[in-house]
Amino acid sequence: MGSCDLGEYADLSPDQARKVLYxxxxxxxxxxxxxxxxxxxxxxxxxxxNGHLTxxxxxxxxxxxxxxxxxxxxxxxxxxxxxxxxxxCRRTIEQxxxxxxxxxxxxxxxxxxxxxxxxxxCYHGTSIMIENELYGTLCFVSDNPRPIDFTTDETxxxxxxxxxxxxxxxxxxxxxxxxxxxxxxxVVSHDLRNPLNIAQGRIELERDRNDSEHLSKxxxxxxxxxxxxxxxLTLARQGRQIEMLSTVSLSQLATRCWEMVDTGQASVTIETxxxxxxxxxxxxxxxxxxxxxAVEHSTDPVTVRVGVTADPTGFxxxxxxxGIEATDYDRIFTSGYTTSKDGLGLGLAIVKGxxxxxxxxxxxxxxxxxxxxxxxxxxxxxxxxxxx
Numbered sequence: 001m002g003s004c005d006l007g008e009y010a011d012l013s014p015d016q017a018r019k020v021l022y023x024x025x026x027x028x029x030x031x032x033x034x035x036x037x038x039x040x041x042x043x044x045x046x047x048x049x050n051g052h053l054t055x056x057x058x059x060x061x062x063x064x065x066x067x068x069x070x071x072x073x074x075x076x077x078x079x080x081x082x083x084x085x086x087x088x089c090r091r092t093i094e095q096x097x098x099x100x101x102x103x104x105x106x107x108x109x110x111x112x113x114x115x116x117x118x119x120x121x122c123y124h125g126t127s128i129m130i131e132n133e134l135y136g137t138l139c140f141v142s143d144n145p146r147p148i149d150f151t152t153d154e155t156x157x158x159x160x161x162x163x164x165x166x167x168x169x170x171x172x173x174x175x176x177x178x179x180x181x182x183x184x185x186x187v188v189s190h191d192l193r194n195p196l197n198i199a200q201g202r203i204e205l206e207r208d209r210n211d212s213e214h215l216s217k218x219x220x221x222x223x224x225x226x227x228x229x230x231x232x233l234t235l236a237r238q239g240r241q242i243e244m245l246s247t248v249s250l251s252q253l254a255t256r257c258w259e260m261v262d263t264g265q266a267s268v269t270i271e272t273x274x275x276x277x278x279x280x281x282x283x284x285x286x287x288x289x290x291x292x293x294a295v296e297h298s299t300d301p302v303t304v305r306v307g308v309t310a311d312p313t314g315f316x317x318x319x320x321x322x323g324i325e326a327t328d329y330d331r332i333f334t335s336g337y338t339t340s341k342d343g344l345g346l347g348l349a350i351v352k353g354x355x356x357x358x359x360x361x362x363x364x365x366x367x368x369x370x371x372x373x374x375x376x377x378x379x380x381x382x383x384x385x386x387x388x
Contacts, residue, residue: 314377
């Protein structure tokens with residue numbers, strides 16, 4: 001798709017146009033590339049002269065062309081900033097439905113300032129929303145009126161383009177936030193660890209000469225701080241997009257993770273041979289946090305079970321511990337939430353971030369023995385017999 005000629009979208013049938021649009025949006029190309037091609041497809045489908053994606057700033061009362069099929073010397077090239085009060089878009093964002101004008105004269109708008117400013121007698125516009133907040137508009141325009149009104153199919157196709165661009169903008173926004181969070185966490189971690197390591201070293205030297213209860217508590221406090229830094233850094237990185245998946249044996253991975261956790265008198269039972277696709281490093285952290293959570297929240301030796309859910313696309317981790325109050329189900333994955341005076345409230349937030357990054361669904365309920373049960377579904381299950 002990356003080498004497509006923008007002019008090749010003319011004369012596509014409705015089915016072909018939808019197929020090509022989906023193919024464009026599925027590529028790994030930049031947002032600008034996708035937006036340009038989506039506008040060209042929409043322009044051809046709606047039989048108009050140009051298409052624009054705008055970014056609206058209500059406070060500054062202007063809009064900017066983020067993407068445009070117009071030429072650099074045209075009326076609305078990419079990057080141009082114009083007064084919102086002079087554009088049809090000012091009306092588009094005031095209503096819930098698309099603004100559809102195949103001939104502004106038939107709507108009695110021939111004296112509208114937008115006609116005077118741009119000489120456009122045909123306009124089809126819809127609002128672009130990101131998390132229920134106005135981002136801008138998607139509009140298709142022509143200088144000359146269309147001889148007939150826009151059809152319902154044409155309006156639905158323009159709306160489809162709008163929703164796809166919204167999805168791309170939201171994905172890009174989330175990726176930027178995660179990158180910024182990752183960078184911030186890395187900087188903070190580095191800046192904190194240096195003085196922390198110095199303090200730990202000085203305390204160890206002093207304890208070698210003159211150990212005391214005060215020094216022991218100080219050392220424990222620094223160790224706890226080191227754990228907090230590591231967990232915060234892990235939490236910041238878990239939501240990043242998964243780039244590489246491997247085939248994982250649930251039983252082997254769970255066994256390995258159990259051996260990495262200080263489980264004391266606890267025991268584990270693994271009742272599955274399930275294989276699935278996942279980021280191995282992150283899934284190891286998921287299981288380690290679940291195992292640690294089960295052990296640390298139980299006063300008696302706990303048994304942990306790992307198995308496949310009734311839904312064959314999922315697995316569960318459950319324990320025989322004290323369980324979780326039903327009223328807390330919606331809060332346990334929130335960063336900082338904990339029922340333990342010594343807990344950090346980050347373990348289950350890390351688990352949720354890893355599940356979300358894999359696009360899995362995670363639910364918490366009560367196990368058969370009254371403990372906690374975590375279920376993960378929509379897992380990409382690996383079927384060895386199908387790959388032969």
